[in-house]
Amino acid sequence: MTKDKLIIPESCYKVIMEHGRSNLPYESCGLVSGKGRHVQTVWKLVNEIKSDRRYFVGEKVIERTLEQIDKKKEKVIAIYHSHPATEPIPSSYDIVNHPNDELVMMIISYKSDKPQLKCYRVHNKTYNECLFLIDPNS
Numbered sequence: 001m002t003k004d005k006l007i008i009p010e011s012c013y014k015v016i017m018e019h020g021r022s023n024l025p026y027e028s029c030g031l032v033s034g035k036g037r038h039v040q041t042v043w044k045l046v047n048e049i050k051s052d053r054r055y056f057v058g059e060k061v062i063e064r065t066l067e068q069i070d071k072k073k074e075k076v077i078a079i080y081h082s083h084p085a086t087e088p089i090p091s092s093y094d095i096v097n098h099p100n101d102e103l104v105m106m107i108i109s110y111k112s113d114k115p116q117l118k119c120y121r122v123h124n125k126t127y128n129e130c131l132f133l134i135d136p137n138s
């Protein structure tokens with residue numbers, strides 16, 4: 001059980017949370033890369049549609065980001081996006097648009113005063129929560 005946990009360095013966690021906050025009231029999104037279950041880098045992307053319910057990033061930007069991840073010899077671990085005003089639960093739209101079941105879906109909710117991060121594994125159009133820990137020493 002524990003060995004399936006994602007390990008997120010506190011510095012990366014802060015980048016994701018700040019990115020989401022700075023884009024309110026719109027959704028923010030990005031990629032998270034690293035090795036195995038160890039997160040190492042956060043790639044902030046620009047949500048090309050200003051929406052509080054949707055995010056979109058063009059293929060070219062994704063391709064360029066994937067190249068940079070490859071150069072660092074890392075792999076994409078997760079895709080994150082924020083929910084500015086709703087719970088951190090995948091919407092049916094999120095599920096349908098999740099590009100790859102190998103990737104973790106991270107959602108950061110700003111519904112309450114204390115932002116909340118949740119991670120999910122998506123499989124066959126359903127999802128399970130995936131546990132993570134925030135590592136203060138990296």
Ligand SMILES: [Zn+2]
Pocket residue numbers: 081082083089090091094107
């Ligand atoms: Zn969503």
